Amino acid sequence: MTEIVPTIVTNKAKASTKASRVSMTSAPKKRPTLTIILGLVAILWMVPAIGLFITSFRSTTDAQSTGWWTTLTHPFTAAWTLSNYSNAFTGAGSGTGQSLSSEFLNSLAVAIPATVLPIMFAAFAAYAFTFLEFRGKEVFFAVIVGLLVVPVQIALIPVLQTYKAITQATGIQITGTYPAAWIVHSAFALPLCIFILRNYMSTLPNALIEAARVDGASHFQIFWRLVMPMSIPALASFAIFQFLWVWNDFLVAYIFLGNGSPVLQQGLLGLLGQYGQGWNLVAAGSFIVLVVPLVVFLSLQRFFVRGLTAGSVK
Amino acid sequence: MQILSVLISVVGGLAVSFLIYLGLNFVVAKTNTRWNARLLPYVFLGPVLLLILVFLLIPTGLTVFQSLQKTDQYGLQSFGGLTNYVSLFSTPSFLQTLLNNLLWIIVVPAVTVIIGLGVATLADRLGPTREKTFKSIIFLPMAISAIAAASIWQFVYYYTAPGQPQVGLLNGIWTGITHADPVAWLQNDTAHMNSLLLMVVVVWLNAGYAMVLLSAAIKGVPEETIEAARIDGASERQAFFRIIAPQIRATIVAVFITVLITVMKLFDIVFAMTSGQFNTNVLGMEFYNEFFSFNNPGKASAVVVILILAVIPVIIYQVRTYRQQEVLR
Numbered sequence: 001m002t003e004i005v006p007t008i009v010t011n012k013a014k015a016s017t018k019a020s021r022v023s024m025t026s027a028p029k030k031r032p033t034l035t036i037i038l039g040l041v042a043i044l045w046m047v048p049a050i051g052l053f054i055t056s057f058r059s060t061t062d063a064q065s066t067g068w069w070t071t072l073t074h075p076f077t078a079a080w081t082l083s084n085y086s087n088a089f090t091g092a093g094s095g096t097g098q099s100l101s102s103e104f105l106n107s108l109a110v111a112i113p114a115t116v117l118p119i120m121f122a123a124f125a126a127y128a129f130t131f132l133e134f135r136g137k138e139v140f141f142a143v144i145v146g147l148l149v150v151p152v153q154i155a156l157i158p159v160l161q162t163y164k165a166i167t168q169a170t171g172i173q174i175t176g177t178y179p180a181a182w183i184v185h186s187a188f189a190l191p192l193c194i195f196i197l198r199n200y201m202s203t204l205p206n207a208l209i210e211a212a213r214v215d216g217a218s219h220f221q222i223f224w225r226l227v228m229p230m231s232i233p234a235l236a237s238f239a240i241f242q243f244l245w246v247w248n249d250f251l252v253a254y255i256f257l258g259n260g261s262p263v264l265q266q267g268l269l270g271l272l273g274q275y276g277q278g279w280n281l282v283a284a285g286s287f288i289v290l291v292v293p294l295v296v297f298l299s300l301q302r303f304f305v306r307g308l309t310a311g312s313v314k
Numbered sequence: 315m316q317i318l319s320v321l322i323s324v325v326g327g328l329a330v331s332f333l334i335y336l337g338l339n340f341v342v343a344k345t346n347t348r349w350n351a352r353l354l355p356y357v358f359l360g361p362v363l364l365l366i367l368v369f370l371l372i373p374t375g376l377t378v379f380q381s382l383q384k385t386d387q388y389g390l391q392s393f394g395g396l397t398n399y400v401s402l403f404s405t406p407s408f409l410q411t412l413l414n415n416l417l418w419i420i421v422v423p424a425v426t427v428i429i430g431l432g433v434a435t436l437a438d439r440l441g442p443t444r445e446k447t448f449k450s451i452i453f454l455p456m457a458i459s460a461i462a463a464a465s466i467w468q469f470v471y472y473y474t475a476p477g478q479p480q481v482g483l484l485n486g487i488w489t490g491i492t493h494a495d496p497v498a499w500l501q502n503d504t505a506h507m508n509s510l511l512l513m514v515v516v517v518w519l520n521a522g523y524a525m526v527l528l529s530a531a532i533k534g535v536p537e538e539t540i541e542a543a544r545i546d547g548a549s550e551r552q553a554f555f556r557i558i559a560p561q562i563r564a565t566i567v568a569v570f571i572t573v574l575i576t577v578m579k580l581f582d583i584v585f586a587m588t589s590g591q592f593n594t595n596v597l598g599m600e601f602y603n604e605f606f607s608f609n610n611p612g613k614a615s616a617v618v619v620i621l622i623l624a625v626i627p628v629i630i631y632q633v634r635t636y637r638q639q640e641v642l643r
Contacts, residue, residue, distance in 0.1 A: 031439060031440060038440070039448075045452055045455070047483070048466045048469070052466050052469050067479070102316055105320050109324055113327045120335075124335060124357075125359050128359045134352075143366075148632060150629070151598075153618045155369060155374065156373075157377060157380065186365065220339050244457060250582045251581055268459075272461070275468065275469075286462045289462050290459075301450070305530075
């Protein structure tokens with residue numbers, strides 16, 4: 001997944017939006033030409049992935065001697081094998097010196113905190129931006145909006161150098177450890193997450209929060225007991241986003257984890273570097289890397305889409 | 315064993331972060347009401363401001379500073395003024411890199427928006443089942459990482475010497491139809507063909523995003539406005555360009571900008587597929603090469619600063635749009 005930066009939309013037309021239409025025509029027609037055109041686009045879209053998927057079940061000799069499409073003519077007599085998956089999963093041949101199975105764990109260890117932490121930090125900040133009064137509020141928020149589109153590359157070198165300087169001064173190894181990646185991922189996710197959550201929280205009924213204040217609840221209590229539970233849709237959408245983005249990230253992991261605790265993307269790149277030895281292993285590796293995002297994506301697609309549209313189309 | 319250490323660090327990391335807030339709140343709760351009201355916003359905001367300051371704003375300053383440092387052959391740094399920039403802009407290959415970036419910027423956002431808009435508009439006219447199926451298929455690549463996408467497409471563009479079996483799809487089709495020699499697609503920069511083939515991958519990844527946003531916008535267009543146009547005798551095409559398009563303009567711009575930013579800082583697709591060789595280099599790749607391959611942080615920083623300068627107009631646009639939105643609120 002490529003990183004998504006939402007862009008703010010001023011949409012005057014949106015105010016008059018009524019419930020979404022199911023179709024542009026009141027009675028849906030068959031429209032065979034349109035179906036064929038879109039069907040062709042869909043097939044074109046799927047073919048590259050299908051090719052790799054089929055290859056992941058072929059032996060090295062088969063994968064090197066004939067194109068994957070030749071199996072389509074005799075799908076039941078072709079020699080299928082699952083050994084690519086077991087080889088890719090347990091073999092240490094991925095170039096990072098670790099097997100995909102241990103990289104799988106590393107990916108989880110990076111992605112889970114790097115999803116939860118920025119959401120927690122951002123939720124607190126979004127609460128302050130929505131319900132608290134303080135000096136410089138507008139300026140701070142304008143800075144955050146400006147940071148939405150700043151590329152990660154801007155901070156990588158100084159942060160890496162600082163990590164290394166601290167290691168030299170204190171002897172504590174930082175690069176190669178999970179927290180090194182968590183913090184960088186969190187910091188870069190914050191602007192977007194604050195932006196989305198603040199937009200969402202500002203739609204919550206203010207009267208409810210004020211009533212709780214009158215009843216003597218502290219802001220901390222209101223935050224945990226009232227605002228957080230009510231913000232679950234927005235939190236869920238962003239969580240899916242951030243999880244996919246961290247899971248699929250290569251650059252930050254490569255720089256801050258290196259070969260200390262490599263993640264799946266690094267392992268897959270290592271496999272890809274050896275495609276000369278047969279595409280079947282790369283193919284199996286790709287689908288091992290893909291399985292988690294695909295499951296998350298397919299099962300939570302509705303939240304994901306809601307998050308996307310909340311980010312920009314308001 | 316590894317599972318255990320993973321578990322411990324994950325739980326530990328989350329617990330420590332939570333305790334920071336709890337501790338800060340505890341301290342503030344001890345103060346009197348007046349101070350409490352003043353300090354509380356900073357308890358909520360403090361850790362975030364600190365993170366943004368330490369990991370985004372200060373490093374940005376350091377990157378700019380570092381871009382003015384030159385590195386000698388021993389790896390020592392000294393102030394060099396604009397040396398890095400001068401050296402970059404006097405290298406023909408860097409100018410070629412900038413040109414490539416420009417090509418990406420011209421082609422990819424526009425094509426992505428057009429495909430997204432096309433699928434969104436056409437699918438909108440089908441029944442709900444077909445619409446959902448087609449849209450899901452176009453959308454699916456969004457879940458795929460750049461490295462996995464690179465594997466998928468590297469396989470499509472795969473080349474082996476003539477006489478060898480061609481197992482890559484594109485060469486399979488090419489040799490099957492023309493009976494000519496197979497083409498090393500990613501190494502051939504005639505008319506920037508290899509760059510264009512890399513662009514296909516990025517469009518493939520991002521068209522679904524464009525489609526989802528544009529589809530939501532199209533469904534938000536009030537039915538009455540389209541009906542009114544139809545009654546006045548507008549054709550489908552006129553209804554689209556005169557009625558729908560103006561109403562979803564803001565979303566089109568938003569999607570365009572998002573893809574634009576993605577393309578400007580593009581790195582991993584190029585890295586995994588060509589490493590910037592064969593004249594496919596882009597700024598994100600050049601940054602990596604200067605820093606990791608040539609061990610020249612000064613020059614790498616200069617590349618990033620050039621990238622940021624290119625992004626600044628978009629940042630200004632973002633903040634301005636946000637201000638307008640706040641006024642409308």
